Amino acid sequence: MPELPEVETIAVTLRNGRGGSPAILGHTILQARLLWERSLATPSPSEFYDRIAGQTILDIRRRGKFLTLRLSRYTLLVHLRMSGDLFVESTSAPIAPHHRLILDLSGGIRLAFNDARKFGRVWLVENPEGVLNSLGPEPLDDSFTFHDLHQMLRTHRRPLKLLLLDQSFLAGLGNIYADEALHRAGLHPLSFSSDLTLEQSEHLWRAIRQVLEEGILRNGASIDWVYRGGDFQNYFRVYQRTGKPCYNCGTAIERMVVGQRGTHFCPNCQPLK
Numbered sequence: 050m051p052e053l054p055e056v057e058t059i060a061v062t063l064r065n066g067r068g069g070s071p072a073i074l075g076h077t078i079l080q081a082r083l084l085w086e087r088s089l090a091t092p093s094p095s096e097f098y099d100r101i102a103g104q105t106i107l108d109i110r111r112r113g114k115f116l117t118l119r120l121s122r123y124t125l126l127v128h129l130r131m132s133g134d135l136f137v138e139s140t141s142a143p144i145a146p147h148h149r150l151i152l153d154l155s156g157g158i159r160l161a162f163n164d165a166r167k168f169g170r171v172w173l174v175e176n177p178e179g180v181l182n183s184l185g186p187e188p189l190d191d192s193f194t195f196h197d198l199h200q201m202l203r204t205h206r207r208p209l210k211l212l213l214l215d216q217s218f219l220a221g222l223g224n225i226y227a228d229e230a231l232h233r234a235g236l237h238p239l240s241f242s243s244d245l246t247l248e249q250s251e252h253l254w255r256a257i258r259q260v261l262e263e264g265i266l267r268n269g270a271s272i273d274w275v276y277r278g279g280d281f282q283n284y285f286r287v288y289q290r291t292g293k294p295c296y297n298c299g300t301a302i303e304r305m306v307v308g309q310r311g312t313h314f315c316p317n318c319q320p321l322k
Contacts, residue, residue, distance in 0.1 A: 053114065075107075076154040080098070126173075130169045136161045209236055238319070291303065291313060
């Protein structure tokens with residue numbers, strides 16, 4: 050599933066353009082074509098068609114793993130889930146097999162939501178907080194400090210890996226970046242959150258920010274899904290490196306399952322105390 054860096058990369062690409070793909074800011078939505086009705090969470094298809102036609106795209110941002118497109122009146126929210134992606138294409142291009150929603154825009158281009166596994170969802174709402182209000186803080190916000198993280202960790206007694214994957218705790222982290230952050234912080238995935246000292250919480254806070262910032266710098270990771278163009282997978286320290294030597298100590302990286310998610314760690318650098 051695309052995580053914070055991958056979603057941020059897509060938001061920047063849609064906002065500014067990249068690699069020959071034009072920016073879509075300022076374009077007007079002429080019409081919508083829903084090719085898989087279940088991709089639309091709300092409203093009904095007929096209301097969606099009526100409301101979105103004539104809307105102009107004013108801004109494109111990210112909240113957690115959601116893309117938020119602010120329109121003239123409404124907000125379009127997109128969650129890519131397992132395999133979703135957004136393409137900017139010419140309106141004359143053939144419709145790809147896994148396109149689920151197409152927005153025809155002014156200027157002869159279209160925005161296509163492509164989703165092979167059909168798990169992605171789209172919302173058209175007046176108040177995005179109705180969908181986003183359950184999300185935790187943004188880990189890269191300047192206002193989010195290691196003291197904040199420490200207090201949050203102390204109010205839960207859960208294995209760190211599970212807590213970091215909980216979007217109501219912290220928005221945007223997923224399997225890849227949680228594993229990478231825990232390794233950098235020297236913390237075992239099964240360590241209980243409430244046991245962390247202030248110093249350990251600061252290490253984790255810094256590690257989370259480091260891996261997310263590096264992931265954004267490298268345009269995300271092109272692994273586990275159909276995302277295009279990132280190369281952070283070439284810099285993983287533990288994720289999907291089972292049996293390979295840890296870059297810090299040479300110990301073989303191990304894999305276990307935590308909350309039904311494959312979890313990678315170094316048993317020497319991340320001892321369970």
